[in-house]
Amino acid sequence: MEETCNMQEIVKPENLVYKKSSLLLDKTFTYCPGCGHGTVTRILAELIEELGLQKQTVGVSPVGCSVLLYAFMDIDFQQAAHGRAPAVATGIKRLLPDRFVFTYQGDGDLAAIGTSETIHACNRGENILIIYINNGIYGMTGGQMAPTTIPGMKSSTSPRGRNVQTMGYPLKITDIAATLPGTYYVTRQSVHTPAAVRKTKKAMRRAMEYQSLNRGLCFIEIVSNCPSGWKMTPVESIKWMEENMLPYYPLGDLKTPAGENTNQ
Amino acid sequence: MERELKLMKGNEAMAEAAIRAGVDGYFGYPITPQSEIMEYLMKTDSFSRSGMVTLQAESEIAAINMVYGGAGCGKKVMTSSSSPGISLKQEGISYMAGAELPCLIVNVARGGPGLGTIQPAQADYFQSVKGGGHGDYHLMVLAPASVQEMADFVELGFDLAFKYRNPVLVLSDGAIGQMMEKVYLNPQKPRSPETEPWATVGKGSRAKSNIITSVDLDPDSQERFNLKLVEKYDLIKQHEVRFEEYLCTDADYLFVAYGTSARICKKSVQIARSIGIKAGLLRPITLFPFPSAKINELAGRVKGILSVEMSAGQMVEDVALAVNGQKPVKHFGRMGGIVATPEEVVEKLKIFFTEQN
Numbered sequence A: 001m002e003e004t005c006n007m008q009e010i011v012k013p014e015n016l017v018y019k020k021s022s023l024l025l026d027k028t029f030t031y032c033p034g035c036g037h038g039t040v041t042r043i044l045a046e047l048i049e050e051l052g053l054q055k056q057t058v059g060v061s062p063v064g065c066s067v068l069l070y071a072f073m074d075i076d077f078q079q080a081a082h083g084r085a086p087a088v089a090t091g092i093k094r095l096l097p098d099r100f101v102f103t104y105q106g107d108g109d110l111a112a113i114g115t116s117e118t119i120h121a122c123n124r125g126e127n128i129l130i131i132y133i134n135n136g137i138y139g140m141t142g143g144q145m146a147p148t149t150i151p152g153m154k155s156s157t158s159p160r161g162r163n164v165q166t167m168g169y170p171l172k173i174t175d176i177a178a179t180l181p182g183t184y185y186v187t188r189q190s191v192h193t194p195a196a197v198r199k200t201k202k203a204m205r206r207a208m209e210y211q212s213l214n215r216g217l218c219f220i221e222i223v224s225n226c227p228s229g230w231k232m233t234p235v236e237s238i239k240w241m242e243e244n245m246l247p248y249y250p251l252g253d254l255k256t257p258a259g260e261n262t263n264q
Numbered sequence B: 001m002e003r004e005l006k007l008m009k010g011n012e013a014m015a016e017a018a019i020r021a022g023v024d025g026y027f028g029y030p031i032t033p034q035s036e037i038m039e040y041l042m043k044t045d046s047f048s049r050s051g052m053v054t055l056q057a058e059s060e061i062a063a064i065n066m067v068y069g070g071a072g073c074g075k076k077v078m079t080s081s082s083s084p085g086i087s088l089k090q091e092g093i094s095y096m097a098g099a100e101l102p103c104l105i106v107n108v109a110r111g112g113p114g115l116g117t118i119q120p121a122q123a124d125y126f127q128s129v130k131g132g133g134h135g136d137y138h139l140m141v142l143a144p145a146s147v148q149e150m151a152d153f154v155e156l157g158f159d160l161a162f163k164y165r166n167p168v169l170v171l172s173d174g175a176i177g178q179m180m181e182k183v184y185l186n187p188q189k190p191r192s193p194e195t196e197p198w199a200t201v202g203k204g205s206r207a208k209s210n211i212i213t214s215v216d217l218d219p220d221s222q223e224r225f226n227l228k229l230v231e232k233y234d235l236i237k238q239h240e241v242r243f244e245e246y247l248c249t250d251a252d253y254l255f256v257a258y259g260t261s262a263r264i265c266k267k268s269v270q271i272a273r274s275i276g277i278k279a280g281l282l283r284p285i286t287l288f289p290f291p292s293a294k295i296n297e298l299a300g301r302v303k304g305i306l307s308v309e310m311s312a313g314q315m316v317e318d319v320a321l322a323v324n325g326q327k328p329v330k331h332f333g334r335m336g337g338i339v340a341t342p343e344e345v346v347e348k349l350k351i352f353f354t355e356q357n
């Protein structure tokens, strides 16, 4: 049997498969084509809208490719110094305890220069959400090695591949976050396939809902790609990520609220 | 309502004044000689008294960024530290100047460079008034010379900070922070429930969202912003200069000194006058804006000027600029945590000026 759908059918609300979140402003994303940042930014805007949080949200953008996150989304925002977003978010949340407060940070920002702020915000159990984009590289500054660059991976400051003997090992900071008593929900996701996007959105929704419980910090790592920094096409970068990053950074929940089954 | 009279350390007076002024938050990290500020806020439980949040951060870097976050919400937020810790805060201070955020930063200064000493010093003058962090900016800098001023400058500091949307630094030192004096304290004020129109408190029913940021990748608009800051600093220079004159009207010789050094010099003025040398003291209360016009005017009337600081000679550069070659300007300073005696200062005055004549 052959099914066809004419234009009148397609535009019916019940057939709507995708629409732009009203929270996304008409400013063009500064992300490169095919970069995971764009997908995560969109999911975030959709969720703030769907959960009706726009009026009470204060976001904190980092230094990195998402430095201008505040320009894309119609919510109140603070732009933090490199790595300091969790401290800035702490200040906001402590003074406005009933607001929804999140940070959005890259791996250089969160796991190198901001390690201290990250660990201590987690350990104090600040009631904030940290969204952590791990693309294994410093995107904004042109593809230097990050604390998360995997062994053997090439970057502009590890041109022959990361040598762990001299350059040390990749930091799995999300695993550390999960061991700290102050975190409530810690998960590692990705946005490289439609199924992964749906899982990430579900995980992020949970994390956002948890904030009103005041039970601690929620931490979402998103393993992502950086076609520009990795010097690959978007499609190649996805394949490379699946084959090389995901074995090192396996996806799934690392810590779930006691008594809750969050297997997705 | 009556002001309450108490005997307190400078650091404690500042903490008590902060609670009473309705300050919303304090973020700090321990360092001698100012740890009493956070200890006092915790001991008297600022939160139960006024709802004032006090949080011990993991570092001065974190503390100043917590201040950034709170200040961005339009709240009255402060931090305090001493010299090495203030160095760590400079990144955040530059960001706050760039984002035009009001806040109060207190430096109960000690001797340096490096870890230096825990004894009082005035060696952070350049860092305080010339910028300190990166970029073209100024803080407003208040220099207390008594426990009373440690208390009073909390409210004054926040008034100025919010009036100009600019960070205010209180440049104190270990002597003022640690000594005990009588202090009159204001009655408790409630914390303000109002928010600033620019504050990020959630978009609420506003038509536009509020953004706190210091980044501008377009050179033209970044320069426009720099020019706006220059205008703001000019306005501050016009309207906010504060100083104290002590026996300057008939003075032949002028001391210029702030904070602890000003207290010493007041005594030196008396000693000098008792031996027939007509000395006077100009005490800058604001170090930025600096009382340059006043010093320039006084320079026309005196024979010589002695800048006295607990440093190798920092403020003296601004004094010399203000005097503009009219009269000789000399510097005298002890360092390393040593406070000059009033007699020592008079001896220097004699060596520099009166004995040659």
Ligand SMILES: Cc1ncc(C[n+]2csc(CCOP(=O)(O)OP(=O)(O)O)c2C)c(N)n1
Pocket: A063, A064, A065, A066, A082, A105, A106, A107, A108, A109, A110, A133, A135, A137, A138, A139, A140, A141, A146, A226
């Ligand atoms: C104090 C400071 N040091 C260095 C930089 C330069 N810098 C800007 S972004 C960045 C790294 C960004 O990498 P990451 O956090 O992984 O984010 P991405 O750009 O990959 O999203 C660096 C080192 C800076 N802005 N400030």
Ligand code: SF4
Pocket: A030, A031, A032, A035, A036, A037, A065, A135, A139, A140, A225, A226, A227, A228, A229
């Ligand atoms: S440089 Fe990399 S991380 Fe940054 S926007 Fe481009 S692809 Fe994405």
